[in-house]
Amino acid sequence: MKYFLPLLLILLFSTSKCSNTNNLAIKSLHCEYLENPLGIDIETPRLSWKTQTNNDNIQQKAWQVLVSSDKAKLENNEGDLWDTDTVFSNQSTQIKYAGKALHSGQKAYWKVRIWDQNDNVSQWSKIATWEMALLNQSDWKAKWIGDKDFIKPELGQANPALYLRKSFEIKDIPENARVYISGLGYYELYINGKKVGDHVLSPNQTNYDKKQAEFFENTSMANGDSR
Structure with missing residues (x-):
């Protein structure tokens, strides 16, 4: 029996770790305080999100945002417009977009994940979008x-x-x-x-x-x- 006890403890610890991670989720993705907006005329729009967890003591320690020009690319975790990598910050509002320049009418797809103070990482959020307005006077025909x-x-x-x-x-x-x-x-x-x-x-x-x-x-x- 003593030979199986260490393995049992490892399995219990692993299960607990996964449970904590699964309770950490991202919701309410907004761009310029709007959900999936059209007509964004700010070249560096601000992004925000909320953390959902069953534990009131959980705090965001770091985050990563991916922004892509194509939904399929983003589903493959490719941020061809902006990949922040891991940013160590508890900020979750007014994150200024700092990726490639966006053109008039362009649609951007984005998602985010976070780490808590215990280094648990959330799943990627659902994909959200925003669409740029007509940015130049010459665009108005x-x-x-x-x-x-x-x-x-x-x-x-x-x-x-x-x-x-x-x-x-x-x-x-x-x-x-x-x-x-x-x-x-x-x-x-x-x-x-x-x-x-x-x-x-x-x-x-x-x-x-x-x-x-x-x-x-x-x-x-x-x-x-x-x-």
């Missing part, structure tokens, strides 16, 4: 929708508010469809006769001293899906 005969208030009695409408068709079924909207006033967007979103008269009250744009992912609707 659309023309403003307006009325060339608009009457200025100082030229006469003010008319009721103008309603402008623009319709267009696309010939090919898009692989990915994005809508970028900016305007001086409120708008509603329809695709294939279906309203996009549940908002009424977006955007909210706006300071027109600054340009404001809103972004929508509409691949399914552009392909004829009304959901």
